[in-house]
Amino acid sequence: MNNLFTDLPTTLPEELVEVLAENQHVRIERIVSTGHASPEGFWYDRAEAEWVVVLKGEAKLFFEDDDEPIHMRNRDFVNIPAHRKHRGEWTTPDEPTVWLAVFYGGE
């Protein structure tokens, strides 16, 4: 047994990504951001789908096909189909933002 808030850093040079479980079809990650955002002009364009929830902190996620970012707060989740382009626009600098992400391929 482990806890999602174990060893939570407060400042990080880069986002901290830890794989909690995986096989060839799925990868479960804890991601900790401390004010990080995607680089200017960068878009994630993943071959895998991603289901992701915010469990601490706040974040703004921008989908290329949307007009403005969605503001995600505690326990908000989205399901992102493969190749739906998106970027992390903002995470709160006041506290770590903890994401739980499930990447899954196939279909």
Add this chain to the structure above:
Amino acid sequence: MNNLFTDLPTTLPEELVEVLAENQHVRIERIVSTGHASPEGFWYDRAEAEWVVVLKGEAKLFFEDDDEPIHMRNRDFVNIPAHRKHRGEWTTPDEPTVWLAVFYGGE
């Protein structure tokens, strides 16, 4: 966007299971228990692996190959290999217990 605590019931005749995302390899579920436990003598023996976290409430999960149940509190998670027999021994009757579970097969 949706929230994991949306429409949280407080009493339920049976556990409430909602599929949040799935494909042929993975299924992500929100499970709400209000004091529920597995029936006496019942053991889950799943063909799929299960990664599961408690996000509200408390639960005791008993693995057949352990001497006593583990007591899971907020944000505690476990990864349960396929066919590792286990049962829900107890969930707190004082508040809903919210589980996020990822079932994944293959390997």
